[in-house]
Amino acid sequence: MRLLLLFPLLLLSQLGFAQFSSFEAGYYVLVDNHSTRYPAEIKLRDENTLLVRGENTKKEKLDLQDVLFFQVANRRFVPVGGFFISKGLGGTEVARGFAQLLDSGQVKLYEYKYYLTNPPVGNTMSVGSSYWQTLYLLQRPNDEEPTPVEANRLSGAGKYFRQTLAPFISSRPDLQKLLADRKITLDNLVPFIRALNSGQPFTGSLPQPPTREPY
Known part of the structure; x- marks a missing residue:
């Protein structure tokens, strides 16, 4: 595993943008049943929390381990993991989260978004800032884990x-x-x-x- 600590110089931020602001029509496929598509309204509340709502069912949270992929419109999201991000003190390992598959072939290109909250500065009464960060990942067919694309x-x-x-x-x-x-x-x-x-x-x-x- 490449232990990469990704600090602010490495990432492109997107302020005030959530993955899905509301439920959107799509479908999901489960790990134990590749041949079945489950139509549902889908909301990715954060990088790890997938909510689905069927036609006659209540809102349900799906376990990441159970999801092979899900799709909303022409956007496909797949589980990724095995890299570090600058979230918390010293960085945080992403064991599993969802990323959008942007392109595939010789190399798969993913766009992984995660929510980052900075604490207030000093001893003031100010409120910390919160925003979405975007990280690109590359992965060849035989790679066990994706490679983060670091940039100034x-x-x-x-x-x-x-x-x-x-x-x-x-x-x-x-x-x-x-x-x-x-x-x-x-x-x-x-x-x-x-x-x-x-x-x-x-x-x-x-x-x-x-x-x-x-x-």
Whole structure:
């Protein structure tokens, strides 16, 4: 297991955004019955709490160990685990939680969101801040655990970001060059991985060079 402590420099935050603000129509599949889809209204209250509500049933909380995946509209969510996040003192291991599957093929790309609460600063009466964090995960078919994609919070890239992605694109010189030239950041990571999985050229947007102020 890669013991990675992911501090604020590594993550892209999304303020005030919940996974599902209300129940949405979808279905879920259980581990012990892959062939059956259970239609339900679904709500992912947080990264670990899945609530479902059938047509004639009350709201029910499903055990993560029992769920193979669930889907809402065109978004599929699957269980992930085996990585660390900066949640609490010294980080927290995610043994199991739900992440959205963004792309698959040679590499699976997940988007994992989790709720983070910071305590008040000092001895003031102020209220701590709470917000959602987004972490991207990569996983090859034979990998037991996903690899977190770490990046500088301001630039969306950085040396470790490039080192993390490099082994996944060893078969694509064109993508290697984009990465080495620092053209890839968290902002265009999704089309970058889609180009890898599809075998097609990268067509995502590239970061603009900084403009020079006139003298």
